[in-house]
Amino acid sequence: MFYKITLLIFSLIISGIFCQTDDEESFLFVTKQTVNRFIVQDKELTIKYSLYNSGPTTVFNVNLNDIHSFPQDQFELLVGTLNPKWERINADTNLTHVVVLKPKQSGISNSTHAVVTYQKSEKNAEIQKTYSSEIGDVYIMTSREYDRRFSSHIIDWILFTAMASPCIVFPFFLWFKSKSKYELLVTKEKSAKKAQ
Amino acid sequence: MLCLSSIIFTFLALLAFAKGENCESPQFKITSYSTKDARLTAESAAQVEITVKCKNGKQPSTLYADINGQVVPCAQSAGSPGKYYLGVSAATHKQLAKGRTSVKLYDDDTYSALRKTRTDDAAKAVKPFGEVDFYHPGASFGPWLPSEFIAVIGFGLVWWAAYRERSKILA
Secondary structure, three states, rough: OOOHHHHHHHHHHHHHHHHHOOOOOEEEEEEEEEEEEOOOOOOOOOEEEEEEEEEOOEEEEEEOOOOOOOOOOOOOEOOOOOOOOEEEOOOOEEEHHHHHHEEEOOOOEEEEOOOOEEEEEOOOOOOEEEEEEEEEEEEOOOOOOHHHHHHHHHHHHHHHHHHHHHHHHHHHHHHHHHHHHHHHHHHHHHHHHOOO | OOHHHHHHHHHHHHHHHHHHHOOOOEEEEEEEEEEEEEEOOOOOOEEEEEEEEOOOOOOOOOEEEEEEOOEEOOOEEEEOOOOOEEEEOOOOOHOOOOEEEEEEEEEEEHHHHHOOOHHHHHHHHHHEEOOOEEOOOEOOOOOOHHHHHHHHHHHHHHHHHHHHHHHHOOO
């Protein structure tokens, strides 16, 4: 009796091991990141999707859908597409897809996972669905806040000079007038003395 | 008899159509984007959108691009066919080469020919489907001299001239 049970358990374990090694499956890992340090309203927001095929086989018919994360009324699509597809991704390759958006509103915005579907083999039409990583809650600052820190402020300085110039130019003008009158007098005296 | 001949005929017709699938004398139009503001972003990224126009109206089913020595498939838009996207990312701003980068494009046939080669020289000898290049102007870190610096220098000069005249008068 004991013999039979151990044989059964042993065979179950062996079959378990064999079942695992029979299936050589590839997995597609997708990460979604932003390269921006700050997300600013009306400035470019670059999203980078990295797809990595870790497995030993090629995956087919890869379709990435992220249209739901960036609705048209809140984000304007500048470059790239939010729904790219690849016919095949070879084993052990790393792919990047770049999308550039422009946020139209400021405040806190949440962006969820992108949905990626792919087929593990060309013949098997079974679709595997996987989710990318998410960026989560981000704060979109207004363009005024960003400009306060980073713009070149040249216009501000020009305005400041224009407003400060009466304070400087008016006394300078008085001094210059009296100086030129004094120098004129001195040269007149000198020439008069020389004539004498 | 008729059934068999019709099957053979459709098979041959399919073959003929499949052969005509190849894109002949392609013309490429590219729109490229690359990171320009280095203070807003931590890394650099670039995206090239390639529109392929073939003489016989067919579109290559997959387009592969040789970027920085690595051959990757280009993404296609599910919405609009004929547009292929190639994304490049760099870990630092300096790693994305400034200036013109040439990208070789391969379609299915040329890509399989490339994969069959074993040596680097043979790989270089494979004639690519096309070649495009994109221009990266470099990511800027902002103005060279901050405007506050220039303002301080300017007002400092004015003050120094006035001080010189004042000491002349007082002396």
